[in-house]
Each structure stands twice: as structure tokens, then as C-alpha cells.
Amino acid sequence: MLKVGLLGAGRIAGVHATAITSNPGSTLVAVSDINAEAAGRLASQYGAEARSTDAILNDPAIDAVLIATSTDTHSDLIERATGAGKAVLCEKPVDLSLARAQACQTVAARNGKPVMIGFNRRFDPNFATLKASADKGEIGKTELLSITSFDPAPPPVAYIKVSGGLFRDMMIHDFDMANFIMGAVPVSVLAVGSSIVDPAIGAAGDVDTAVVTLAYADGRIAVIKNSRRAVYGYDQRVELLGSSGLLQAQNMLENTVVKSTTAGVSSAKPTYFFLERYMPAYAAEWAAFVTAVTTGTPLPVTLADGVAALAMAEAATQSAKTGLPVTLASVLG
Amino acid sequence: MLKVGLLGAGRIAGVHATAITSNPGSTLVAVSDINAEAAGRLASQYGAEARSTDAILNDPAIDAVLIATSTDTHSDLIERATGAGKAVLCEKPVDLSLARAQACQTVAARNGKPVMIGFNRRFDPNFATLKASADKGEIGKTELLSITSFDPAPPPVAYIKVSGGLFRDMMIHDFDMANFIMGAVPVSVLAVGSSIVDPAIGAAGDVDTAVVTLAYADGRIAVIKNSRRAVYGYDQRVELLGSSGLLQAQNMLENTVVKSTTAGVSSAKPTYFFLERYMPAYAAEWAAFVTAVTTGTPLPVTLADGVAALAMAEAATQSAKTGLPVTLASVLG
Amino acid sequence: MLKVGLLGAGRIAGVHATAITSNPGSTLVAVSDINAEAAGRLASQYGAEARSTDAILNDPAIDAVLIATSTDTHSDLIERATGAGKAVLCEKPVDLSLARAQACQTVAARNGKPVMIGFNRRFDPNFATLKASADKGEIGKTELLSITSFDPAPPPVAYIKVSGGLFRDMMIHDFDMANFIMGAVPVSVLAVGSSIVDPAIGAAGDVDTAVVTLAYADGRIAVIKNSRRAVYGYDQRVELLGSSGLLQAQNMLENTVVKSTTAGVSSAKPTYFFLERYMPAYAAEWAAFVTAVTTGTPLPVTLADGVAALAMAEAATQSAKTGLPVTLASVLG
Amino acid sequence: MLKVGLLGAGRIAGVHATAITSNPGSTLVAVSDINAEAAGRLASQYGAEARSTDAILNDPAIDAVLIATSTDTHSDLIERATGAGKAVLCEKPVDLSLARAQACQTVAARNGKPVMIGFNRRFDPNFATLKASADKGEIGKTELLSITSFDPAPPPVAYIKVSGGLFRDMMIHDFDMANFIMGAVPVSVLAVGSSIVDPAIGAAGDVDTAVVTLAYADGRIAVIKNSRRAVYGYDQRVELLGSSGLLQAQNMLENTVVKSTTAGVSSAKPTYFFLERYMPAYAAEWAAFVTAVTTGTPLPVTLADGVAALAMAEAATQSAKTGLPVTLASVLG
Incomplete structure (x- = not known):
């Protein structure tokens, strides 16, 4: 059972929360957002806790994070999350700067944790x-x-x-x-x-x-x-x-x-x-991530694909x- | 919040369990089945209790029952459930005997509780x-x-x-x-x-x-x-x-x-x-039942429709x- | 080359005239109608002669007639045309009276000439x-x-x-x-x-x-x-x-x-x-008639089908x- | 009634011959081709004469020519035909050389006769x-x-x-x-x-x-x-x-x-x-040409469109x- 932290509590985070909770192989542990109230609301709806991003990243019981925050935070969060030993599914795009995305790719590769980019289509x-x-x-x-x-x-x-x-x-x-x-x-x-x-x-x-x-x-x-x-x-x-x-x-x-x-x-x-249109795709995307991470098989979409x-x-x-x-x-x- | 008992734990009961739990206006309290193991499995998957049918019908905290048992039990269960003050959603057909269905209709009318027949289409x-x-x-x-x-x-x-x-x-x-x-x-x-x-x-x-x-x-x-x-x-x-x-x-x-x-x-x-084909229809059917029962508005399909x-x-x-x-x-x- | 007389000069007769003239195996010789002016107009448009029905039926140079007159004349014309040794394509229905159509079928069978009914579909x-x-x-x-x-x-x-x-x-x-x-x-x-x-x-x-x-x-x-x-x-x-x-x-x-x-x-x-809708069907119907009559092979639709x-x-x-x-x-x- | 000479007797010329003869406003007078036998065959099928191209262009009784010869002859034939006072419908392309096509456009403009290019689509x-x-x-x-x-x-x-x-x-x-x-x-x-x-x-x-x-x-x-x-x-x-x-x-x-x-x-x-696919388009194209030429209204496709x-x-x-x-x-x- 993959224990998941969800970073971001906006509209697309809600879609992901449904995918995480309805998947028999994963459970939603915690949600963070710069808007604490939004995080609280989403967490309670899906039976999870609202926490700070730091608390999620520092929790050794959390196996994976799903990054659904604004684009300008993606590279940083990918680096921090993989540094903290988490598997990552990050919404697209990796970054608006190609150079920054490439740097992130280097860091993530060094951290050695799987990073999937959310090309849901x-x-x-x-x-x-x-x-x-x-x-x-x-x-x-x-x-x-x-x-x-x-x-x-x-x-x-x-x-x-x-x-x-x-x-x-x-x-x-x-x-x-x-x-x-x-x-x-x-x-x-x-x-x-x-x-x-x-x-x-x-x-x-x-x-x-x-x-x-x-x-x-x-x-x-x-x-x-x-x-x-x-x-x-x-x-x-x-x-x-x-x-x-x-x-x-x-x-x-x-x-x-x-x-x-x-x-x-x-x-x-x-x-x-x-x-x-893509509601079934979000569920299938998450299922593919869970399968790859829990079985150690290759991710179907990688950070390199994002770059x-x-x-x-x-x-x-x-x-x-x-x-x-x-x-x-x-x-x- | 409508508190629901689910009678039956077969395949169609599983579909209904999903509809009940994913609907924000209802919660699944208990499941019964002549196969106790099946009832236990379904109940645990959806965070409910396995009970006897009697225990469900006698529990004053349960507002409604969904009857997803074999056809030959429908009339009896409709009569007992309405007699126990529950709102009922019963799978079709009401009965194989028209006379028995008509008798059931009379009893249910006397009991005065809403009975909807599951014409999901x-x-x-x-x-x-x-x-x-x-x-x-x-x-x-x-x-x-x-x-x-x-x-x-x-x-x-x-x-x-x-x-x-x-x-x-x-x-x-x-x-x-x-x-x-x-x-x-x-x-x-x-x-x-x-x-x-x-x-x-x-x-x-x-x-x-x-x-x-x-x-x-x-x-x-x-x-x-x-x-x-x-x-x-x-x-x-x-x-x-x-x-x-x-x-x-x-x-x-x-x-x-x-x-x-x-x-x-x-x-x-x-x-x-x-x-x-009808997965979205089952969810919409349940939503319509919840709305009618909780607002006291007419049911969209009635026992008379079943007859x-x-x-x-x-x-x-x-x-x-x-x-x-x-x-x-x-x-x- | 099948030499054809067209009985009737109404709207559907015009459709048949096009099919007859554009088919390489048939030529339109004469047209008759109770409205002599209509027969004249249609005949001249397609390079044929306007004649009386009698003149057409009595002309030994004419091999086949297409009957596109009003329904009440069909049985009589089928009998007369086959009696005169013509192959016949007759618009549906054979007759409004089943008994009359059956009698016509007997006469046509005795006359021994092929009769096809225009079930164009x-x-x-x-x-x-x-x-x-x-x-x-x-x-x-x-x-x-x-x-x-x-x-x-x-x-x-x-x-x-x-x-x-x-x-x-x-x-x-x-x-x-x-x-x-x-x-x-x-x-x-x-x-x-x-x-x-x-x-x-x-x-x-x-x-x-x-x-x-x-x-x-x-x-x-x-x-x-x-x-x-x-x-x-x-x-x-x-x-x-x-x-x-x-x-x-x-x-x-x-x-x-x-x-x-x-x-x-x-x-x-x-x-x-x-x-x-059926313009191509009329051409194909006529082509099938020409092929069957000129090769002596069975008609694809018979008078028995009409009955x-x-x-x-x-x-x-x-x-x-x-x-x-x-x-x-x-x-x- | 537009009297038409057809230059070319290949496959597409046959399509045009059908359009010309079935149009009530035009009649096919003559056909020419470098292959005299092909010209003869096509002419006889549609009740026209086989002639030389010169004979067609020099015949004052011919109002229009349809050019369906090989591409390398198009510019020359457009110039000669318009010079001889004929309206022209020419198959596309005008020429493989843009310069040559432009020169042809100048000549045709001077000759003052309508030239339509066969963009049938x-x-x-x-x-x-x-x-x-x-x-x-x-x-x-x-x-x-x-x-x-x-x-x-x-x-x-x-x-x-x-x-x-x-x-x-x-x-x-x-x-x-x-x-x-x-x-x-x-x-x-x-x-x-x-x-x-x-x-x-x-x-x-x-x-x-x-x-x-x-x-x-x-x-x-x-x-x-x-x-x-x-x-x-x-x-x-x-x-x-x-x-x-x-x-x-x-x-x-x-x-x-x-x-x-x-x-x-x-x-x-x-x-x-x-x-x-385009059989109905060829007939409609010819009809549009006949209408424009016989009424003196603008052509729907011009030589300029071809250029x-x-x-x-x-x-x-x-x-x-x-x-x-x-x-x-x-x-x-």
C-alpha cells in the first residue's frame, strides 16, 4: 500500500485525491497547500491530514508525493521530494525554463528516486x-x-x-x-x-x-x-x-x-x-504510477519526457x- | 446524511456500495447477505459493518435500505423494511408474480414509506x-x-x-x-x-x-x-x-x-x-433516491412503476x- | 441491343427513360401515355417516338416494355404485353386486388415471357x-x-x-x-x-x-x-x-x-x-433486367414476388x- | 446551346464527354486526340465527330473547347483556342512552369475569351x-x-x-x-x-x-x-x-x-x-462553365486561379x- 502526500489542494488536486483513494494500492495520508484552509477541506473530504509541505516531505512513512502546485514550484519540489526519498508524480510542465528543468533532471537522477511527469493524455x-x-x-x-x-x-x-x-x-x-x-x-x-x-x-x-x-x-x-x-x-x-x-x-x-x-x-x-474528457485518464495515470513504483518497473512517463x-x-x-x-x-x- | 443498510452482497450490491459511499448525501452503515463471508468482505471494503438482515431492519439509526437480494425475497423485504420505517430502493423486478407484487404494493402503501424500484436505465x-x-x-x-x-x-x-x-x-x-x-x-x-x-x-x-x-x-x-x-x-x-x-x-x-x-x-x-454501460446510471439512480428521500419530494420511479x-x-x-x-x-x- | 417501349410518361417514367438510354445494352424506341403531349415531350427528350400503347405492343421490333402507368392498368398491360411476346418490367404493385394479381400471374405464366416487378430497393x-x-x-x-x-x-x-x-x-x-x-x-x-x-x-x-x-x-x-x-x-x-x-x-x-x-x-x-435516394437503384434494376432478358437467365425479381x-x-x-x-x-x- | 470541341480522348476526356452530352445546355460536336483511334472511339460513343485539333479550332461553329490533353500542351492550346475565339475549360495545371503559365495568362487576357481551369473539387x-x-x-x-x-x-x-x-x-x-x-x-x-x-x-x-x-x-x-x-x-x-x-x-x-x-x-x-469521388463534381463543374459562358457572367474559377x-x-x-x-x-x- 503506497502512502501518499498530496502537495497542492486546487481543482486538479481534487481529481488526484479521488484517484489516490479509489486505487486499491494507495492511500492518501496528507495534503498541503499555501492556502491552509483549502488543504484542510480537501484532507477532511478524503480522510487525510492537512500538514505543511515540510512535514510531508520529512515524514518517513510517506512513500510518494503527488505535486499539484503551481508550475514555478515544480523543480524545487521534485528536487526536495526525491532528496527526501520519495517517489514523485509531478504535474506538467516540469518548469517554464528549459535550463532549470534540465538542472532538476540532474538532481533527481542523483537522488535516484522515480519521477513521473503527469502527461495524463x-x-x-x-x-x-x-x-x-x-x-x-x-x-x-x-x-x-x-x-x-x-x-x-x-x-x-x-x-x-x-x-x-x-x-x-x-x-x-x-x-x-x-x-x-x-x-x-x-x-x-x-x-x-x-x-x-x-x-x-x-x-x-x-x-x-x-x-x-x-x-x-x-x-x-x-x-x-x-x-x-x-x-x-x-x-x-x-x-x-x-x-x-x-x-x-x-x-x-x-x-x-x-x-x-x-x-x-x-x-x-x-x-x-x-x-x-480526461477523468478516466487521471485514474489510469495514477494506477500506472502505483504499479511502477510498487513493483520497481520503469515509469511509463519520465522526467526526461518532461524535459x-x-x-x-x-x-x-x-x-x-x-x-x-x-x-x-x-x-x- | 442518509444512513443506509445494504441487503445483499453480490456483484450488483458492489456497484450500489460504490454509489452509496461516493454520494456526499449518504453513508453505508451495514451490509447483510445469506453468505456471511460475502457480506463481511463487502462491508470491510467500504468501511461498513456486516450484520444480519434483522439487525439492519431493527436499527432505528438506519434510514434506508437498498435491496439487492434475489428476486424471490423482494416483496417480503419491501414489506418488512417499510414496516420498519425505512425508505427502500429495491432492484427490479418487484416479484415474478404479479399478484404478489400487487399485494406488496398494498402493504407498502399502508406502511407509508417511499419505495423506489431500480429501473436504472x-x-x-x-x-x-x-x-x-x-x-x-x-x-x-x-x-x-x-x-x-x-x-x-x-x-x-x-x-x-x-x-x-x-x-x-x-x-x-x-x-x-x-x-x-x-x-x-x-x-x-x-x-x-x-x-x-x-x-x-x-x-x-x-x-x-x-x-x-x-x-x-x-x-x-x-x-x-x-x-x-x-x-x-x-x-x-x-x-x-x-x-x-x-x-x-x-x-x-x-x-x-x-x-x-x-x-x-x-x-x-x-x-x-x-x-x-450503466455504471453512471447506477450512481445517478442512487443520487435521485437520496434527493427524493431527504427532501421528501416524489420518487422518480415508484413501486407502481414496478407493478x-x-x-x-x-x-x-x-x-x-x-x-x-x-x-x-x-x-x- | 434490347429495343424498349415505355408505357407511361409521368415522373417515374422519366427516371426509367434515363436508365434505358444510358444502358449500353438497351435503346428506347417508343413512349406511350394517355396524355399524348406528355408522351411526346418525353419521347423527344430521349430521341424516341411517341406512339399509342397498341402500336407499341403490336410492333414486332420491340423486345420489351416497361410499364410505368397507373396501378389499375398493370395487370391488363402485363397480360397484353406478354401475350404480344414482350419481356416486361412492371412498376409495383402488380394490382390492388390479390385475386386479380394471381389471375395475371396465371396468364403471364401461360404466355411464357419474363415479367419482372420493379422492387427497386x-x-x-x-x-x-x-x-x-x-x-x-x-x-x-x-x-x-x-x-x-x-x-x-x-x-x-x-x-x-x-x-x-x-x-x-x-x-x-x-x-x-x-x-x-x-x-x-x-x-x-x-x-x-x-x-x-x-x-x-x-x-x-x-x-x-x-x-x-x-x-x-x-x-x-x-x-x-x-x-x-x-x-x-x-x-x-x-x-x-x-x-x-x-x-x-x-x-x-x-x-x-x-x-x-x-x-x-x-x-x-x-x-x-x-x-x-434510389436513383442508382433504378439504373441497377434496369441493368439487371437487361442482363436477365438478353442472356435468358432468371429474373432477380419475379411476378411471383409481386404476388x-x-x-x-x-x-x-x-x-x-x-x-x-x-x-x-x-x-x- | 453551346457547341463544344473536346481536345483529348483519354480517361478524363470520357468523363467530360458524359458531362457535356448530359447537360441540356451543351452538345459535343467533335473530339481530337494524337491517338486518332481513341478520338474516333470516343466521338462515336457520344455521337460526335473525330477531327484534328486544327479542324476543331478553325471551325467557327464551335463555341467552346474543353482541353483534356497532357499538361505540356495546355498553355499552347489555351492561347490558340482563345485566339480562335473559343471559350475554354482547361484541365489543371495550366503548366508546370510558372513563367509559361503567366505568359499564357497575358495572351489569353489579350484574346479576351473566358478561360476556366478545371479545379473540379x-x-x-x-x-x-x-x-x-x-x-x-x-x-x-x-x-x-x-x-x-x-x-x-x-x-x-x-x-x-x-x-x-x-x-x-x-x-x-x-x-x-x-x-x-x-x-x-x-x-x-x-x-x-x-x-x-x-x-x-x-x-x-x-x-x-x-x-x-x-x-x-x-x-x-x-x-x-x-x-x-x-x-x-x-x-x-x-x-x-x-x-x-x-x-x-x-x-x-x-x-x-x-x-x-x-x-x-x-x-x-x-x-x-x-x-x-468527384463524378458529381465534374458534372457540376461543366454546368457552371456552360452557365457562365452562355450568360456572360464571371467564371467561378479563372486562369488567374490556376496561376x-x-x-x-x-x-x-x-x-x-x-x-x-x-x-x-x-x-x-
């Missing part, structure tokens, strides 16, 4: 099925990957300003998805972005609409489309062309009802946003500014 | 959305209802023999669905059935494939198709034609992946059976044997 | 694919057939009055579809009908909504649903359950565009009515009136 | 519906366009060598589709290509898989994906994100049959290649080689 049943099908060779040799990832509505500009930008905040999930499905990182990144959804996003120095092309050493190509606004819901699709077929993971809909009238045939919209996705975001950010392709080697230094 | 998000759309008049006046309800595989003949037959055991859900959607009971029932899936089912005096037509006083018509075998999964669809459109609630699929190869375009099968569905099953059983239409009035006596 | 690419898949055993042994057949809007009551009623005029297509797919005629017919779409139809002694259940000697069951009104378009679907799977032929849509907005996800409606469907319509008409099942044997006399 | 009912919906503002302001265009199988390398390469031969259709839907030409073109389908294609100096990103002056973005091989059929989809919704034009399937078995749920493949698409192909070819973005201005000189 790898555990979505649809994407996981697509990946498994491709790995079984059901469409032959993979050639061309296409990822569509649109949020339902743009966040406030205040959030945009501290987010690290669309590539580090939003497309980072898709970079990891590309790495997951292609089983390799690309050689170069080519980004075209603009702010046509909301001029205020452009004024803040970010883009809200972007297309990124990834070129791989073996000639394969991937393309990622992002928009901060798809008014019909959370649009999350993956499409993979191979030498003997095509795989598509389509959206999940709110229900299966179809209405036919003189106005046409209509069905439900995609599930609204990430909590609705790779961040490097791609860095390259895309540069490419979108210059209009030129950026090699991954150049940003990795 | 009313709470399926797809069927509930279809019903809400029809009630809002989105397809005008309703005219023709069609229910497709196929199980993935027939049960053992030993089960068939004690089940009360396809109409009372399986189609009873669809009778209730018709009552739910049409908002009325039919005038007459016309059944055609045969045993072509498994001759052993026919030898046991039952049918495994049936079409039942329901005629309503206002000229509306409903048709229900049942088969004990749909090898591709649990096929659960409803289709409602109205004066200004059509509503269809389609199957839920295991995932959204589509594969295109030279062999064609293929997608996932329907979710396999009722636990996979009506059973009467339709009785009529269909007679009609399938004689080949003639059977009025509901004639079986209600 | 057998040649629809979707239904033909479903049938071929079933015949290849792709879903094992067939068990339960379901046909949905809704017209977009009811015809004028004046038409209803001379139509022979819903079962002879509209459902006759579905009776033939059942015979086509099941490869057998049913033992008994059980109809429930009502007039809820338009009370004037009921006042005229007909129904506008009906469900018919067909019971087969081997225990198989078919169910046909008809409505005179589906405001969203022509709803033509077939569904066949077998021991190892399900086949569904779905509607054809006007286009493949899908629109997703805050209002939901919407797509095009089914093609509006029979001309749009069988009419007998089922007769049985259904009786059953809808009495509420009792009617055997096919009883109406065939 | 604009007339596909699905894409035309998508465009009309966008133009009506049904998804608000358009932002991000995505075109998927995969051929079922690569052509022989011998064809590749004279084709002008993937961008001029295959993606040129998609460049025109982007211009059609966006209503503007892009500022710059960014191409990533590789030859992973067939190394022989790479050895011939071409790519078989490519992703091209188009950046527009107003910040909008389009992305085009091409592959020479999609084994499941002709994959032709368009997707347009706007400020208030998404439009998708999906593939047309061979039929609507769905089969559900233990192996999954399968449906028909997309129509196999351009003749199957614009060719310029984008030229830019993409350069970009794929250098890895750098290429502005349209730089190739237009």
Missing part, C-alpha cells in the same frame, strides 16, 4: 488504444501524425502572461503526445503562430492559434494544430497514417443522442474540457518568432 | 437526454417508439428456468423504458417470440428472441425487440419518432478509435454489458403463448 | 451490400430483421383513397425487402396501425403509422415500421441480427459536412425522397382491422 | 456546402483551415518524373481549395516533405509525403497534408475552424452498411479514387528543398 483510453494498435503494426510503418488540440475558450490574459506561452502551457501536451506515439523526438521544429482569437493575447506577446510541423530523422512528419478557442467544446483528436492504414482517435461526446429534424441531424458536443517536451516548446517558441525551423539540438545546448 | 445519460428532449417538445408530438435491447450472450439455462422468462427478466426493463418515455401504459400487448438462439431455452419453456408491440389509447405505438445474444456487445438503443423529428439514443462504444485499412473502416464495439412493468411482462408472456393480443386490463384483474 | 447499393454480406454468412444464421421505412410527408388524402392503403401502397416495398433478405415468406402477419399523423387519413379508412411483425416457419422474426411522415427526410434503414453479428444499412445523407457550434454537432439530413408481397399486404390490412394474426395461407386461398 | 457537393456555410457566417470569422488529401496509391515513378512533382501535380488541387475557402492567397508558404512511401520517388527527386503551412496577411493559417498512399482509399477531407464553430467535410463512403461482430464495428471504405495555385506549388517546392519559408511575392517575380 497518454492514459486516455482512446489515445492509448490508438498507440497500442500502432505498436501492434495494425497500420504498418507509421508515416504522418496529425494532432488537433483546441481548448474550448481562451484563459484570461492575466493567466496567459504567466503561462510561459501557448507552446509551453498548452501545446506541451501535444509535444508529449507526438513523442509518445512516434516513439522518438523530432530533429527540427517549425512553428507558425498568430493571435487571431484575442488580440489581447497577441499584445501580451503570445499566440492563440498555431501550427507546428515536426520533422523526424527517419523522414516521418508530425503536425500539431492548436487553438485557444473551439466554442463547441474540447477538441482532442489524433490521426496517424501508416503504410497500411489510418488510425484516428476521435472526440468523446457528452451523450449518444441524435436528433433529426427539418433543421438537420444533430448530436451532442464533445465533452467540455479536460476534467470531463523533451519542454525543449520542443522552447524550439517552437523561437520558430514562431523567427519564422525559421529550429533544431531540437540547438535548444538542448 | 431511466438514469442513463443517453436515455435521460432523449426523454428530456422529447418532454421539451423538440420532436413535437410523439408517435412511434422503438426499443432495441440485446444482451451479449444468453445466461445458463439453469438461470433461465428460475428467471420468470425473458419478458419478466429481461424485457421488463424495456417495458419500464416504454412507460418512462411514453408517459403512459399501453392498452394492449402483442408478443411474438421464439427460441432460435439456443434450443435449450425453448426446451425450458422460454423464448430468446421476441418482438412486442404496444398499442396506446391515443393511437401511439411502441415496439420492443429483444434478443438474448448480440455477439458484438450490449446493444441498447431507443428511437422515438415525433411529428417534427426523430430522437435516437445510440450505443456507447468502448473507445473512439477508428481504423481504416484495405479491409474497411472499423471502430470499437459497444460497451460489453450492463455494468460497463406496471410486471403486468406488461405478464401480458406479453400470455400473448407470446397464444399469438393473440392481451389487454393490460385483463392481467391487472 | 433490392438494387439499392446499401441494401444489396447488406444482403450479399448476410448471404456470405458474415453474421452467421439470420434471426431478427428490422425494417424502418418512413416517408418524408403524407400524400394528399385524395391519393390515399385510391392507393389501396398503407400496406398495399407503401409497406409493400418493405414486405418485398423482407422476402428478399429473409429468402422466405412468413407464415403469419401481425399488424398494429393507427392514424395519428393525419386524422383525415383515418377518416378515409387508412392508417398512417404501423408496425407489422412477421413470423417465419423456422422461428425467425421480422418487424417493419412505417410512418407516412418523417419531417427530416426519407428514412430507409434495414437491420439484421444474426448468430454472429449485426448488419445495418443506414440512410444516405445529402452531403458529408459536419458543423460543430455551441448548439451542438449537426450534419446533413437523409436524401429527401425516393428519387434522390407474395401483395398477399402480405392483404394479410396486414386484415390484421390491422381485427387485431389478430393472419396467416399468409388464409389470404392466398 | 470546388464543385464537390461536400466542399461546396462547407464553403457556402462559411460564407454565410455559420462559424463566424474563419481562423484555421486544414486539408487532408491522400491518394490511394502512388503513381509509377515514370509518371512522377514528368509530373512536376507532388506540389505541382497533386497538392495543386489543395492549394486551389485553400484559395477557394480562404478567399485569399497566402503571404508565405512553408513546406516539409519526405519520401517515405517509396524510396524510388525520393531517388527521382520528389517527395511523397508533405505538410505545407500557409500564412495569411490577416493572421489566418492553413495547413495541407498530402500522402501518395492511403491504402484504404481516396482520403479527401477539409476542416475549417472559425470563431463560432468548426466545419468538416468528410469522406464519401462506398455504401452505408455497418457490420458489428466480435471483431468490432466496421463500415465501408471511402470511395476509391477521384473518378468515383495562383501554380505559384504556391512553386513556393512549396522551393521551401521543401531549403527548409525555409518562401513568400508568394518572391516566386511571382
